[in-house]
Amino acid sequence: MSQPLVPALRTLAILAALPYLTLKVAWIAGSHLGIPAGSSLLEHRGTMIFANSLTLLMDASVIVLALLLTRPWGLRSPAWLLTLPMWAATGLLTPIMIGFPLQLLIKALGGSINEPSTQSGEGDGAFLDSWVFGVVYGGFIVQGLALGALFVRYARDRWGHVWRGRAGDPPRARATGHRGVQRGAALAAALLALAPMTMHLLWVTGSTVGLSEARAGERTTDFYALEALDMIYLGSAVAGGLLLAFRAFRWLPVLPVKVPLALAWVGSGAVACWGGWLLFASVGGTDDISRQPTAAMLLTYSVQMIAGMLVATVGVGFLRERAGAAGQVAADRHPA
DSSP, rough: OTTTHHHHHHHHHHHHHHHHHHHHHHTTTTTTTOOOOTTTGGSSSHHHHHHHHHHHHHHHHHHHHHHTTGGGGGGGHHHHHHHEEEEEHHHHHHHHHHHHHHHHHHHHHHHHHHOGGOSSSSSSSOOOOOOHHHHHHHHHHHHHHHHHHHHHHHHHHHHHHHHHHTTTTTOOOOOOHHHHHHHHHHHHHHHHHHHHHHHHHHHHHTTTTTTHHHHHHHOOOHHHHHHHHHHHHHHHHHHHHHHHHGGGGGEEEEEEHHHHHHHHHHHHHHHHHHHHHHHHHHTTOOOOGSSSOOOHHHHHHHHHHHHHHHHHHHHHHHHHHHHHHHHHHHHHHOOO
16 A cells, blocks of 8 residues: 555545534434434433444544554554454444445345335334435445555554465464463354354245344345345354364465454454344333344344354464464574
8 A cells, every 4th residue: 555545544534434423423412413203213312322422432433543553653552452443343344334235236136125214113203314324334334445454554564474474384383272272262153153143044044033023024135135144254253263273274275374364353343243232232122012132133143242252362362373473483583
């Protein structure tokens, strides 16, 4: 990436966050901008303020990340201060970046999509004006592209020695007890993932087992496409975790190390963060019994979250091991 592109991408990421932040501030202040009369959002003022305050802080972190990734002081920040929110941003934004354009494509090809602007917790009132989703999701996609490009550049400059190379020639590392922990975590994640994978498979093939009454009635073409994507995210997380923990990618010496790392990073983020978000959103509940999440839905969200977090720990352990190995190699070559 050329140096002049860096400030341009930083500015783009910040500007893309402003419409969402503006809406959140307006709603917290009591404005009904983009919220039609009769929307369920207007029924619980306290809950709305809390939820909007939380998501306001989440999107404001995009601005902080854009600065961390592009300013000199960002290279001196603790690794966790950047990687944890960046992993969460990847997990939350990736399904939107893929799912929203896919929904538009399905609609353009004549398929049916579940329009959020026509939903309501109860009654026939619209949930939000349709333009809100275009503005918000469009902004999320731009944020994801800009932050993703900046993060790849940042990671290459700061940690490139850890994830460069191919699977056939990783730095030699001394086996430790931590590797057993990684393998246990990867196996546990793979076993746990069977439960949500089974539910998504049932739903993508037309079954209504475990779905709430309202969710079952809202199944449209995009519902099945998004369920298939959820299976892909789960599969990516599990595959990446197993490849990293068991060093199975050594069987494929031409495979770049960055491939299993990317699978684990994106897959674990998507299933953990969205599983956690859907679980959190379910806690508030709804007055409409038909929309209350079932035990199967709550279990699916919970297990996805746990499996994703387990894969994330595998990735952290793998990177620490390679970083330590690279440091040992450097010390051997240049002894004090």
